Amino acid sequence: MIATFTRPGWYRAVLCTVLAAAFGFGIVVLLRVISGLPAMQTEQTGYPQVVVPLITAPLGFLLGIGCFDYWIRWGIGMPTIPDDHSSHGAYSWKDYFKVNTDHKVIGIQYIVTSFFFFLVGGLMAMLIRAELAQPGTQIVSAATFNGLFSTHAVLMIFVFIIPMFAGIANYVLPLMIGAPDMAFPRLNALSYWMLPMAGILFLASFLAPGGAFDAGWTGYAPLSTGAPLGQSFFNIGVQFAGFSSIFTALNFLVTIITMRAPGMTFWRMPLLVWANLSTSLLVVAATPFISGAQFMVLFDRILHTNFFQFGAGGDVISYQHIFWFYSHPAVYIMILPGFGIISEVISIHSRKPIFGYRLMALALIGIIVLSYSVWAHHMFVAGMFSWLRVPMMFTTLLIAVPTGIKIFSWLGTLYFGKIHTKSTAMLFALAFIVTFTIGGISGVMLGMVPFDIHVSQTYFIVAHIHFVLFGGSVFTIFAGLYHWFPKMTGRMYDEKLGRIHFWGTLIGTWGTFVPMHWIGMEGMPRRVADYASQFGNWNLLISCFAFMLGAVQLIFVYNMIVSWRFGPKAEANPWRGNSIEWLVSSPPPVFNFDEIPRVVGGPYEYGIPGARHAIMGGEGAEVPATQPSVVGT
Amino acid sequence: MFSKRLPIAKMAAAVVALSAVIAAVMLSINWNGAEDSTAAPKIDDLLNIEIVLSSIIFSIVVVALGYALYKFRAKPGDESDGEPIHGNTRLEITWTLVPTIIVLFSGAWSWKVLNEIEEPAAHQLTVDVFSQQYAWSFGYPGKEYAYSQGVLHVPVNRQIVFKMHSQDVIHSFWVPQWRIKKDNVPGITTTALITPTKIGHYQVICTQLCGFGHAAMRAKVIVQSESAFDKWVEGLKEKVPTPLMVSVKQDTQTNPEPLEQVEAE
Ligand code: HEM
Ligand SMILES: [Cu+2]
Ligand SMILES: [Cu+2]
Numbered sequence: 001m002i003a004t005f006t007r008p009g010w011y012r013a014v015l016c017t018v019l020a021a022a023f024g025f026g027i028v029v030l031l032r033v034i035s036g037l038p039a040m041q042t043e044q045t046g047y048p049q050v051v052v053p054l055i056t057a058p059l060g061f062l063l064g065i066g067c068f069d070y071w072i073r074w075g076i077g078m079p080t081i082p083d084d085h086s087s088h089g090a091y092s093w094k095d096y097f098k099v100n101t102d103h104k105v106i107g108i109q110y111i112v113t114s115f116f117f118f119l120v121g122g123l124m125a126m127l128i129r130a131e132l133a134q135p136g137t138q139i140v141s142a143a144t145f146n147g148l149f150s151t152h153a154v155l156m157i158f159v160f161i162i163p164m165f166a167g168i169a170n171y172v173l174p175l176m177i178g179a180p181d182m183a184f185p186r187l188n189a190l191s192y193w194m195l196p197m198a199g200i201l202f203l204a205s206f207l208a209p210g211g212a213f214d215a216g217w218t219g220y221a222p223l224s225t226g227a228p229l230g231q232s233f234f235n236i237g238v239q240f241a242g243f244s245s246i247f248t249a250l251n252f253l254v255t256i257i258t259m260r261a262p263g264m265t266f267w268r269m270p271l272l273v274w275a276n277l278s279t280s281l282l283v284v285a286a287t288p289f290i291s292g293a294q295f296m297v298l299f300d301r302i303l304h305t306n307f308f309q310f311g312a313g314g315d316v317i318s319y320q321h322i323f324w325f326y327s328h329p330a331v332y333i334m335i336l337p338g339f340g341i342i343s344e345v346i347s348i349h350s351r352k353p354i355f356g357y358r359l360m361a362l363a364l365i366g367i368i369v370l371s372y373s374v375w376a377h378h379m380f381v382a383g384m385f386s387w388l389r390v391p392m393m394f395t396t397l398l399i400a401v402p403t404g405i406k407i408f409s410w411l412g413t414l415y416f417g418k419i420h421t422k423s424t425a426m427l428f429a430l431a432f433i434v435t436f437t438i439g440g441i442s443g444v445m446l447g448m449v450p451f452d453i454h455v456s457q458t459y460f461i462v463a464h465i466h467f468v469l470f471g472g473s474v475f476t477i478f479a480g481l482y483h484w485f486p487k488m489t490g491r492m493y494d495e496k497l498g499r500i501h502f503w504g505t506l507i508g509t510w511g512t513f514v515p516m517h518w519i520g521m522e523g524m525p526r527r528v529a530d531y532a533s534q535f536g537n538w539n540l541l542i543s544c545f546a547f548m549l550g551a552v553q554l555i556f557v558y559n560m561i562v563s564w565r566f567g568p569k570a571e572a573n574p575w576r577g578n579s580i581e582w583l584v585s586s587p588p589p590v591f592n593f594d595e596i597p598r599v600v601g602g603p604y605e606y607g608i609p610g611a612r613h614a615i616m617g618g619e620g621a622e623v624p625a626t627q628p629s630v631v632g633t
Numbered sequence: 634m635f636s637k638r639l640p641i642a643k644m645a646a647a648v649v650a651l652s653a654v655i656a657a658v659m660l661s662i663n664w665n666g667a668e669d670s671t672a673a674p675k676i677d678d679l680l681n682i683e684i685v686l687s688s689i690i691f692s693i694v695v696v697a698l699g700y701a702l703y704k705f706r707a708k709p710g711d712e713s714d715g716e717p718i719h720g721n722t723r724l725e726i727t728w729t730l731v732p733t734i735i736v737l738f739s740g741a742w743s744w745k746v747l748n749e750i751e752e753p754a755a756h757q758l759t760v761d762v763f764s765q766q767y768a769w770s771f772g773y774p775g776k777e778y779a780y781s782q783g784v785l786h787v788p789v790n791r792q793i794v795f796k797m798h799s800q801d802v803i804h805s806f807w808v809p810q811w812r813i814k815k816d817n818v819p820g821i822t823t824t825a826l827i828t829p830t831k832i833g834h835y836q837v838i839c840t841q842l843c844g845f846g847h848a849a850m851r852a853k854v855i856v857q858s859e860s861a862f863d864k865w866v867e868g869l870k871e872k873v874p875t876p877l878m879v880s881v882k883q884d885t886q887t888n889p890e891p892l893e894q895v896e897a898e
Pocket of ligand 3: 804805839840841842843844846847848850
């Protein structure tokens with residue numbers, strides 16, 4: 001009986017959550033009583049007796065489920081339990097509900113959890129579109145509507161797209177570089193378990209008095225500093241999501257820098273690895289800024305500091321500077337890993353080396369450098385000091401250049417190849433090229449200050465962000481999930497269902513988001529529950545496409561679940577890829593490699609007779625030491 | 634080397650034709666609605682330039698992709714690889730430099746337009762904009778802070794300097810037909826210039842999320858002849874209420890102009 005509560009696991013987790021919440025609550029009440037204040041405080045920006053438990057309870061959960069056991073034992077001098085690798089691999093579905101240090105298990109945990117939040121966020125999108133199908137308010141009140149689109153965006157950004165990419169890379173990247181695991185497996189587990197904490201906090205805000213946080217995902221002060229309790233759920237949830245990202249990024253950086261298989265020089269890394277290297281550099285340096293911004297809002301709310309209180313000397317606009325200093329890089333955090341996926345998929349399925357591999361890698365580096373110098377393009381009409389607008393317009397426009405290089409190089413890769421379109425992954429990759437081009441073009445238009453003055457904060461922005469995030473990030477996520485599904489599950493998915501899902505998604509995306517450009521330019525602002533009746537027909541059309549887009553995602557869910565259970569067995573290398581993850585069985589052995597592979601050439605040497613990227617241990621003898629290594633011409 | 638193996642001329646012709654069609658259709662539509670300020674045609678010309686450039690880029694991508702899919706699809710059962718082409722330095726330099734030139738050109742043009750639409754003119758009229766959840770009101774410092782709630786009157790063909798203030802959270806002042814937008818930020822005064830060129834009725838639309846009433850936060854705009862405007866302003870009985878004047882006074886540290894007028898009263 002006692003043992004059930006001392007062993008790491010769900011019983012201890014529940015117990016620790018309750019205890020930690022009680023502790024947080026108790027300490028607030030105690031301190032308040034000691035200071036002669038009423039025990040409870042229920043101003044809408046207050047509720048310290050709720051806010052503190054919101055921080056302690058998730059930490060208690062993490063403690064209880066077992067994320068900290070090893071470190072605590074080590075820290076207090078207890079004998080640590082040596083890792084006997086019993087926590088590697090997953091042998092039944094129950095193993096996915098435990099703290100596990102195997103990067104492949106963590107990868108699946110990440111993917112499934114973030115996909116769950118995608119479905120929840122998607123459901124909210126359906127509600128939003130239902131409300132907007134007709135002018136006037138029918139389904140939800142204006143206040144609820146604000147809560148809906150705010151949580152929709154926050155779920156999609158912080159607990160779907162960003163962690164989904166972390167999950168795919170978690171699974172694939174160590175295999176790709178020939179590493180047995182990530183550099184810090186226990187930290188990796190902690191990063192994963194923080195993710196559901198963030199998602200649950202965001203969703204739990206619906207239960208708060210005053211409803212869910214409703215100041216948009218941007219949470220501008222002073223709307224956010226004066227908002228009801230739900231806003232604090234957002235402030236704290238972002239901390240968990242943020243720390244999770246930062247830890248994962250550190251893990252990726254160290255893994256990529258120190259754990260590549262012998263022979264894998266930087267210029268022999270697959271572009272997915274390059275993409276995650278650059279993304280991690282962005283995450284590590286930028287994420288502390290949103291973390292800080294949300295802490296400042298939280299402090300303004302419950303400690304009555306004056307960071308953004310204009311009446312007391314605070315500066316309202318500085319919130320936006322700090323927020324966008326993270327959130328512009330964040331949009332690249334949400335697309336660069338996708339660029340990596342597309343490079344892998346296009347190269348394999350057109351049986352061609354990536355065109356201009358080195359320039360592709362350098363373009364990624366160019367993007368991350370530039371993306372720290374453009375944040376104020378979100379503030380062209382914000383009333384900030386006006387001289388910054390023109391320099392940031394130029395840096396913004398210049399970011400389109402490395403982005404364009406990537407598009408043209410993918411196209412170049414197709415030429416003189418043997419393009420196979422039988423895989424749904426490739427369909428998504430090809431559609432991504434065109435769809436993302438539209439998003440890039442609207443981005444350039446938004447970068448031009450005079451035009452942005454007109455369309456900023458309108459549906460044109462909604463169109464832009466969905467072309468780059470749905471047509472961009474989500475398409476790449478689907479490409480990646482289809483592409484590595486056989487590797488992850490050892491089963492093949494159903495291509496027929498995949499194609500239906502693909503065409504439905506493509507048509508749904510264009511149908512939903514193209515007309516949004518038009519109504520935005522014509523005068524419909526964003527973030528409104530009600531609008532002028534002149535936009536009624538367009539909105540009805542948009543809603544119809546949106547419902548279709550939502551419905552076809554169910555086909556994907558069905559395909560994945562059924563194929564995972566009953567799909568035909570997958571070979572080790574169904575797409576005839578060169579990179580190392582395809583050289584091991586599907587799914588890979590528990591410890592990835594019996595012997596660490598040796599890398600002997602570039603990752604995309606398709607079409608060169610006898611060229612190999614890597615050789616597995618043991619078979620080294622018969623392969624010549626010098627390989628025709630042709631990178632660039 | 635590629636030029637010999639690809640029908641470059643035909644592909645170029647396809648790009649030209651496709652971009653001509655896209656651009657022609659897109660240019661024939663008036664996306665941004667009525668152009669009722671001096672800034673509007675300039676911004677719309679900028680949009681049109683960008684439509685042409687974007688049509689070309691988009692057509693290049695579509696034609697390039699379309700031709701590749703038409704020409705380089707693997708035959709069923711063909712398991713062979715493509716040609717091991719790793720790149721082409723000339724081509725890569727081209728698609729780095731040409732887009733750079735295009736975006737620098739767009740940037741330069743935008744800069745020119747920005748300077749033009751923000752160029753102060755002689756004989757301006759200053760109007761204070763007061764925003765609060767969820768209403769707009771307007772003060773006329775030149776007319777001893779005459780005050781109008783929910784209705785903005787301005788004369789036609791005269792440059793208006795809007796001094797914007799917010800009493801609570803951020804709001805944003807947008808009149809789409811004028812192509813003007815500026816946030817109203819509590820604690821500071823923001824400024825926007827616009828010269829309306831048509832007499833008529835419009836709406837101020839709040840475009841910055843400001844709470845549950847955001848969607849309904851509108852005000853009426855009436856652009857009228859100078860004489861009609863003067864008559865209307867003279868008829869205003871109310872003066873800007875003192876609480877609102879606080880934000881105007883606050884502004885005087887950075888912007889002495891209204892202060893003098895306050896003192897002149
Ligand atoms: C060619 C590259 C791009 C350029 C030049 C660009 C430019 C811009 C500009 C100027 C804005 C601000 C518009 C405004 O609020 O007035 C904006 C908004 C936005 N962009 Fe992009 N963008 C680009 C690519 C991307 C990508 C790749 C993503 C994400 C994957 C992205 C996501 C967003 C989001 C989420 C917003 C809206 C933020 C908000 O206000 O809620 N953009 N973009
Ligand atoms: Cu940005
Ligand atoms: Cu508003």
